[in-house]
Amino acid sequence: SDVLLLNGPNLGILGRRQPEIYGTDTLADIERAVGEEVAARGWNVVAVQHDCEGALVRTVQEHYDTVGAIVNPGALMIAGWSLRDALANYPRPWMEVHLSNVWARESFRHDSVLAPLASGVIVGLGPLGYRLAARALVATVG
Numbered sequence: 001s002d003v004l005l006l007n008g009p010n011l012g013i014l015g016r017r018q019p020e021i022y023g024t025d026t027l028a029d030i031e032r033a034v035g036e037e038v039a040a041r042g043w044n045v046v047a048v049q050h051d052c053e054g055a056l057v058r059t060v061q062e063h064y065d066t067v068g069a070i071v072n073p074g075a076l077m078i079a080g081w082s083l084r085d086a087l088a089n090y091p092r093p094w095m096e097v098h099l100s101n102v103w104a105r106e107s108f109r110h111d112s113v114l115a116p117l118a119s120g121v122i123v124g125l126g127p128l129g130y131r132l133a134a135r136a137l138v139a140t141v142g
């Protein structure tokens with residue numbers, strides 16, 4: 001079985017993106033960490049990152065058969081309506097993750113159009129948030 005790990009715009013440059021906010025781990029580090037967390041359950045990670053919303057929508061559509069998903073939508077949290085529609089049709093539990101504590105930042109980051117559809121939301125814990133989201137899927141997915 002596969003878990004979808006989906007990262008949105010500007011997350012492919014993690015490690016050299018505002019490290020004071022997002023830390024120094026790369027996306028490859030995060031993808032490896034999620035793989036470690038789900039390995040015990042015998043799951044594989046399908047890790048995908050796109051900067052374009054349409055490519056993310058297509059990725060979700062093509063992975064409706066995964067057992068669960070972890071999604072960091074980046075700034076698409078603010079107005080990613082087509083990504084939201086794609087996730088509304090996702091039949092399995094999925095977790096929204098934000099590295100930074102979005103409520104401690106600019107007010108335009110204080111609401112996510114995706115979050116009402118998520119099984120859970122983790123913010124502000126850096127890369128650990130992805131591990132915890134993976135553990136949540138392991139613990140809750142039947």
Ligand code: DQA
Pocket residue numbers: 009010011072073074075076077097098099100101102109
């Ligand atoms: C982010 C928070 C978003 O507001 C921002 O646009 C990002 C990263 C995070 O992981 O903290 O791109 O999703």
